[in-house]
Amino acid sequence: MxxxxxxxxxxxxxxxxxxxGLRVYQVLADTARAHGADPTDEDINRWHGAAKHEALKALLIDNEGIPPEPDRLALVVEDFRRRLQTAYAAQPPxxxxxxxxxxxxxxxxxxxxxxxxxxxxxxxxxxxxxxxxxxxxxxxxxxxxxxxxxxxxxxxxxxxxxxxxxxxxxxxxxxxxxxxxxxxxxxxxxxxxxxxxxxxxxxxxxxxxxxxxxxxxxxxxxxxxxxxxxxxxxx
CATH class of the missing domain: 3.40.50.1000 (HAD superfamily/HAD-like)
Incomplete structure (x- = not known):
């Protein structure tokens, strides 16, 4: 060069x-659904490239527009991390x-x-x-x-x-x-x-x-x- x-x-x-394999976005959707959200594919696509804790916080905003409490969000992020670790172990990047x-x-x-x-x-x-x-x-x-x-x-x-x-x-x-x-x-x-x-x-x-x-x-x-x-x- x-x-x-x-x-x-x-x-x-x-x-x-x-x-x-874009598994991170499937895991993001699965984690959000496991904690009460119901994101569409469009909802997930909107968060491509975002910080995952920010994405989960937004996806878990309730019907009244209230985001999850910090303690709850920390548990959700930890669940996301475990799920992603399992996904990567099954299909290594x-x-x-x-x-x-x-x-x-x-x-x-x-x-x-x-x-x-x-x-x-x-x-x-x-x-x-x-x-x-x-x-x-x-x-x-x-x-x-x-x-x-x-x-x-x-x-x-x-x-x-x-x-x-x-x-x-x-x-x-x-x-x-x-x-x-x-x-x-x-x-x-x-x-x-x-x-x-x-x-x-x-x-x-x-x-x-x-x-x-x-x-x-x-x-x-x-x-x-x-x-x-x-x-x-x-x-």
Whole structure:
């Protein structure tokens, strides 16, 4: 890769770098139903890419518009975590094709790579352990929805990733994900490159209808994009 024009790539996890079969959304629906809600597919789709504790809190708002008490919500989140752990044990997640090579290429070019996710650290530990991405040999950090005051579409996870990576110039940050919330977070953070990938929950039509700079088949295509942008800038 030629000298990069970005300093940091921030990638979502499920559906963007990791294939978990979209089980997280089925488990989200099952957990909500087990605790008295009756979400439709549209209700669940609305929370693609969101912090899961925020999604569960919204899905469990009662008919009078009252959200669950904090103690109850904590129990629901713990139930969600157990159900997801069981689902992942039955069908372990895997890295999406070409993603590991892409992240290695980026890091070898001097670009920091930070993952961000709506999962909490317990679930992230399960995911990264299952695919062998533990430690700092694969990525430069992980930011969870529970690390910041508000999850996507708020920009705070991207800002936290910049802080972890020691990057201050937003124009030299690329943020990629498979949901409209991922794109909105990138736009709200004011990063230079907001990339939708078609490897997960979002379709080309869905992602294309939201503000972005690029749509790619996969994160595997990001190194080629960065090289092309750099060559274009050098002309």
């Amino acid at each position: 030629t000298a990069p024009r970005i300093d940091l790539a921030v990638f979502d996890m499920a559906g963007t770098t990791i294939d978990e 895997t890295p999406l094709p070409g993603v590991l090579d892409a992240m290695t290429q980026l890091r070898e070019a001097g670009i920091k790579v930070v993952l961000n996710t709506g999962f909490d650290h317990d679930i992230v530990g399960l995911l990264l352990g299952a695919i062998g991405w533990e430690g700092d040999t694969i990525v430069d950090g992980v930011v969870c929805g529970t690390d910041v005051p508000q999850g996507r579409p708020a920009p705070f996870m991207i800002f936290r990733a910049m802080e972890l990576a020691g990057v201050s110039d937003r124009s030299r940050v690329l943020a990629a994900g498979d949901t409209p919330r991922d794109l909105a977070a990138g736009v709200n953070a004011g990063v230079g490159y907001v990339v939708g990938v078609l490897s997960g929950a979002g379709t080309a039509q869905e992602l294309g209808s939201h503000q972005h700079t690029h749509l790619l088949r996969s994160v595997a295509d990001v190194p080629a994009l960065v090289s092309a942008m750099t060559l274009e800038q050098a002309r």
